Amino acid sequence: MGAYIAKRLLAAIPVLFGLTIIVFLIMAMIPGDPATAILGSYATPENVAKLNRDLGLDKSLPEQYVIWLGNLFQGDLGRSYSLNRPVLDEVLERFSATLILAGTALVLCSVFGLLAGIVSAVRQYGWADKIITLLVLMGISTPSFFLGLLLILVFAVKLRLFPASGMYAIYGGGDLPDLFHHLTLPALTLSVVATGVVARLTRTAMLEVLRQDYIRTARAKGLPERKVICKHAFKSAFVSVVPVIGIQAGFVIGGAVYIETVFQWPGIGSMLVKAIATRDLLLVQGGVLVVAAAYVLFNLLADVVQTLIDPRLR
Amino acid sequence: MNDGRKKTSGEDTLLTISGVERIFGGERRLFGGRAPAVHAVQSLSLNVRKGETLGVVGESGCGKSTLARLVVGLDDPTSGKIVFDGENLADLARKDGNALARKVQYVFQDPVASLNPRKTIRTILEAPLKHLTDLDKDGREKRLTELLQAVNLAPEFLERYPHEFSGGQAQRIGIARALAAGPELIVLDEPVSALDVSVQAQVLNLLDDLKKTFGLTYIFISHDLSVVESVCDRVAVMYFGRIAELGPAQSLFEAPMHPYTDLLMRSAPAPGRHELMAEDASAELPDPYNPPAGCAFAARCNRKTRTCLDNLPASDQAPGPDSGHIAACYHPLIEA
């Protein structure tokens, strides 16, 4: 097993390298003069020339990549011109906020999605199934940014139960209860779509598994139905849902872009939107790179979990 | 060279398989080393005579289906060569991709899976006529009618889809498709094992009639000894990718030489037979990734000696009493 994990980690290295190439190429593909694009159209020619030198843009593309990669290994992602601070510092600070939000949403969607899917499958065509199916369909049809606005209107503006924006209260906040208070609405909003997707897939997977011969064997052994469903059927269904949860992590992180904008959560998503609007491309590059790397590692984790459960994959 | 003798043997033999080997896996890996390799078929040599039915028997994993796919060109041997009617298959394929398909055809084990679910029977049967023959539209229409008649199917079936047919009917369509381009050799890969017993006999009888009518040669692959015995002229018994025993059906079934053939025959249940020969549970196939040095059957054999464990017997190690009956065994049940 340890060998397998090591092998998977090794296999992730080329993927991470591929990521750096794509991210680098995205930067290189910017139409026109990158330095002008970065500095804006009011930049003086001296500044442009200096930046070109600083970025090594007078060299060939592969050379530029090697230099950029070398800097990357030293933790140097360049300097954000709009914030005037190192990109890495900003990105890491923002990323931790996103991790709290997206992590919570991911836990919520896994727990509720799996539960809803199991209930829905076990009570197939019953009223519980019908209600869950309809809710799930509504969940995946609602734009999360619109849902966020509605929740703000209802719970923050009308009922005043939760704050409308931010991560901590400006005065006297900063502790854990305060964080949860601020986290509730955005995390819920963010998890809705993913919960729907997980629930649908769990339902299908459970129905598929419940028709298998080994479920009949379990029943023929005289096992109580609870054990047949929770032990025998769920384990198999879970194996096929785990990679979906891995993919949902990507959607949750991506969805954070909207939610962070709506709730003004100081995460990497809202940072990216601002960075794009201000054409702070080094910041975009750094942000995309860090998030993508985290996503690759998370999917690796999902893979390992799947292999732990399913001996046939070893 | 004696020209006359060469000519007669050329007429006699339709297909020659010599020293054929097929390895799966074993490709080079990115970081050095090789992927594990399995020898599906090893140093296999076999002749198929014109007009005969050659049976190939063996249990799952013995390489009989791989052999079938090699003969029809669905797969290529890793080494060795297959010669059909004097022409090497590899050369034939290079010259014209469809040349082999005109002469050798295939009938699949699962009749329903071998028919595209979204095509009508007409489209399915017309494909070989279009691509392998130069018949015009009328010629094809005439041939379709003949084909359906040959396999006892009503003409109105042409416009139907495969899911509307039972296994037996679908297999008749599969046979008609194989016949379409007028091949000389048909490889039948377990043609009746997916069918119910009452339908099996229908299909076996049909195959027998077609062989006589069209002067065909068959390679009949099966795991069922009794079916093979009832339809084949000669039989090859395969074990672990090699031929264990080869001989005329009558002499092979009456007096098997290889202990494996004997085991197969005595394990086969038959109506009225009460006692079956049974081995220990430890009697299993060798690990294909780690094959034994000697005879692959030695571990299960009660006649084995040191020689068997260390050395690989040649396929004609033991010549039998009848001509053409050979076994790959150091201690055959019958000595010549």
Next chain:
Amino acid sequence: MTNAAISGKGRQAGKSARPGTLSLLLNNTLATAGLIILIAVCLLALAAPVLPLLNPDVTAPANRLLPIFSAGHLLGTDHLGRDLLSRLIWGTRVSLAVGVSATIIAAVFGSVLGLVAGYAGGRTDTVIMRGIDMVMAFPYILLALAIVAVLGPGLLNALYAIALVNIPFFARNIRGITLGLSRREFVDAARLSGKSPAQILFVEILPNVLPVIVITMSTTVGWMILETAGLSFLGLGAQPPQADLGSMLGEGRKILFTAPHVSIVPGVMIFVLVMAINLLGDGVRDILDPRLRAGSLTRPVARTAVLRNPADVPAPSGDENILDVRRLRTEFQIGGTVYHAVGGVDLALRQGECLGIVGESGSGKSVTAMSIMGLVPTPPGRIAGGAAYLEGEDLFAASDRRIRDLRGGSVAYVFQDPLSTLHPLFTVGNQLEEAIRTHQPLSRAQTRQKAIELLSLVRIPNPKERLTAYPHELSGGMRQRICIAMALANDARVLIADEPTTALDVTVQSQILTLMNGLRRERNAAILFITHDFGVVSAICDRIAVMYAGRIVETGKTDDILANPQHPYTAKLIECVPVLGEPERRLDAIEGRPPVVNDLPDGCAFADRCPHAQSLCRTGDIELVAAGANRSVRCLFPVNTDPST
């Protein structure tokens, strides 16, 4: 086995009156609702230029932020005084166009990549899929953001970005299906028919992939509309003055607290549009996905439903039978059709006896065996009549709790394919110990000891080590031994074996048959042995019952029946099988095929295929009548009735 038989029947049923795709879709209320809403929205969007709408881009600061239902502005106005209704319809037009175009672009490019990768395999596949993996390594929206960042904000750029990030999704899906299809036998058959690779890919494979492409498209359109709206919401898509639903929502958000209707109106529209598409998409998927069609993805409940008339429960036949099945009728209801899989079967099993049920597929032999302990899947199966008595106890009247105790306790099953009947994710030791612990209150160590004993009982070498093996690590013969050990775990008095050797090689089959024969003598257990093979019957069964079209047509001692079959079907069935050592034997095929059990003929079900049939055979109900000691036949004109026997 059972499932295959049922789906086979379902197929045949579909043939007679196969409803069109559209009428199937219209049967689904939700999908129809989605379709109607979608058509309405599309018509509205298409008709935007001809509708009497105000110019959506004309600002009127004097009329800013008018509420809903204002005069002249049905949905009010936004912060620049523009008419919301007009903007909504024009915005919907843009959103729909962008969403649908993005879907088509992604579907075309993704499908081509997937088809090529899946069919070509090897290096081509590796290169394409590595590229796809690389793109998929980015969180979806993030990649779209990065692309927009490079290309610059704008509706067309947003469209490209959304289409591009969805290509991998299509490519992966289509590749998987193509890969599976290109290994199918019909593709080999097409190659042998002389078709070129391109012809195979586009003529043979593509039509089979098309439903999947349609399903994927119908489930992603909604999603794409959401995503483009999202980019516009962030200000990266449609740029003013052009507006789509997303940018309207984005603009409205700034005045959410003062004029919520400006954001709610476009938000609700997105929701309604996407919901309609998803409802329709689900409906389309249900129709096109073969797994979901004909309700095959229904969950069977723990025990077969019993729907018999309580006033008409046959009494046990009396004597010392352990298992006594009386007039058992089991049916399957698929759609409006009822299949009488078992139509009144009587069976009796004595202690230590082995009774074989012989029949072809669809004869009802497995369904009979599964009905006894309620293992026939409901839906669609149900027990419609009769009784099964285990030592006098009516099993169909017993409580669920009682049935659970008996299952795996007094009555144990061994199934056909030992690979699919063992759970792939648990070790065999775990599964075996579970069988023991369910019925016996033993400690962990005792259970383990007992498991080891059971494995040695079924002659598995190194039992202790084998406990930690997973099913896929064992050979077929070993797996079936494990299944037998599991069945013997609690000293079952009746063993029901459903084709336990059919999936095995002949040498392994003889091992398993010899093992079962030895065990039943050692333990004096009764066996109900289901098979289609008279050879197997000879090796293990004392008595046989031959089934045809859901009923027993002949029963008696094994040797008597084999030597002297009296029902024409039995006789024919024995004659049409080749026998080892008798190569000259003429195979006497039975012409025709068995009747479908939803529409059985009057009289004898075999009459149409029987050479001895007379007009009397086609009327009334033909009884199973005694024909000598331990022998009965359901035939008016039995054969081989030599008076001397």
